Each structure stands twice: as C-alpha cells, then as structure tokens.
C-alpha cells in the first residue's frame with residue numbers, strides 16, 4: 001500500500017488522542033476512514049469535527065474488548081464499503097498505581113484493553129484483510145520494552161501485545177497481511193485524556209511535563225507510513241530510541257534508572 005487513497009482503514013480508539021489525529025490524517029490523505037470509541041457521544045462529536053472540516057468518516061461505537069461488538073463493527077464496515085484494507089489497533093487505557101494497592105478488576109480492565117482490545121479486532125478482520133493483502137499496525141509504548149514500577153498492568157498488556165505481533169508475523173507470513181508494531185514515546189495528550197485509578201474508576205489525567213512530548217500529528221504520520229511502507233517494528237523519537245537501546249544492551253543502567261528515578 002504505497003498510498004492510502006481510497007483504502008478502507010479502521011482506527012480503534014479514535015474519538016480522541018493519537019487515534020483521532022491518525023484518523024484525521026488518513027482522511028486528509030484520501031482514505032475511507034472508520035472511527036471508533038466506546039462512548040458514542042464523544043464519537044459523534046469527533047464525527048462532527050470531521051464533517052466541519054469537509055472530511056468524511058464512518059463512526060462506529062464499539063467496545064474492542066468484546067468479540068461480539070468487534071464482529072458487529074466489522075460487519076458494518078463490510079456492509080458499507082465491501083472491503084477492509086487496514087486496521088490500526090490503537091485503543092487502550094492508561095493506569096499508574098502500585099500493584100499491591102490495585103484492585104484485580106482494574107488490572108484486568110487495563111490489561112484487556114491492550115491485549116484483547118487488539119486481538120479481537122484482528123480476529124474478526126483477518127479474512128477481509130487477507131483478500132486484499134492488507135495491513136495491521138499495533139500501537140505500543142516504551143512500556144512494551146521493559147517493565148516499569150507502578151505500570152504493571154500497562155506494561156504487561158503492551159508486552160503481551162509484542163508476543164502476539166511476533167506470532168502473527170510468522171503464522172500469517174504467507175497470507176500477504178502486513179503486521180507492524182509501533183512503540184510510541186511521550187505524546188502531547190488531549191486535555192480530556194483519562195486514567196484508570198486503582199479501583200478501576202476513570203479519572204482525568206493530570207498534565208505532565210511538556211519537554212519531551214511529541215505532537216500527535218507527527219506520530220499520526222509515522223503510524224500511517226508504517227502501514228504504507230509495511231515496516232515491521234519502530235521506536236519513535238530520539239528519546240525512545242535511546243531508551244530502547246539501553247533496555248536491550250545496557251540492562252544495569254536501565255535497572256539503576258528504574259530503581260532510582262521512579263517513585264514507588
């Protein structure tokens with residue numbers, strides 16, 4: 001896929017944040033984009049933003065951690081467009097808390113959003129993607145490279161996603177489907193970005209230092225390029241690349257950093 005012009009591409013979790021920026025950029029580049037989120041009011045507002053900019057999209061509210069809702073979403077896409085060329089598995093929840101204080105239900109909510117929230121959309125899309133030699137891009141994080149204190153659910157979900165991506169690449173190597181994995185670093189968040197607290201409740205995420213945050217639009221273009229040029233794995237930003245290098249080749253230094261510079 002050297003161009004996304006006319007391609008039908010689903011971006012999960014695109015009513016807000018990185019997913020929304022990616023969906024906008026896809027629509028600007030001529031893709032027939034499908035936006036998704038759980039909250040139908042927020043999704044509708046995002047659709048209105050598309051409309052007001054003269055961009056079209058199909059909006060489908062669905063919880064990607066439910067296989068039935070994923071199936072119904074793909075059925076609607078096929079009935080509207082007759083095909084699916086790309087899937088960007090982006091939806092996911094954020095949580096920061098000590099493991100021992102965390103309600104197991106909250107842990108499961110976050111873990112499921114990253115793992116099953118990516119596996120289920122793939123499961124119901126495979127046959128359609130295979131017909132057109134389509135593409136899947138999984139959105140991961142630096143948390144998918146090395147376990148961090150206070151992020152056990154988030155890191156576990158993202159690391160399990162790495163294993164799923166690896167398995168798919170080998171298992172489906174003759175299918176013509178591309179599988180990419182993108183590790184994103186710190187991104188400028190929407191003001192209404194939320195966190196899951198240790199009881200599983202949704203709360204507003206406090207602002208974080210802006211120094212090393214990248215614009216969502218820049219990340220969106222990189223995600224789309226991964227799909228277009230069928231790249232396998234990528235770590236975004238100089239800081240991210242340095243972190244990945246240290247995680248792989250300088251483990252004592254990484255351990256020192258995590259032991260001394262992360263509050264527990």
Ligand SMILES: NC(=O)c1ccc[n+]([C@@H]2O[C@H](COP(=O)([O-])OP(=O)(O)OC[C@H]3O[C@@H](n4cnc5c(N)ncnc54)[C@H](OP(=O)(O)O)[C@@H]3O)[C@@H](O)[C@H]2O)c1
Nearest residue numbers: 013014015016017018037038039063064091092141184187
């Ligand atoms: N922001 C960062 O700095 C950063 C860094 C590294 C990696 N990432 C990764 O990038 C991805 C997007 O992050 P973000 O910061 O843009 O997130 P965000 O602003 O919190 O937006 C999350 C989006 O996902 C949707 N969503 C959440 N759970 C869902 C579910 N079960 N089913 C369907 N939609 C769901 C939300 O809509 P509803 O609320 O309506 O469900 C929303 O549209 C995530 O996978 C995250 O881990 C982000």
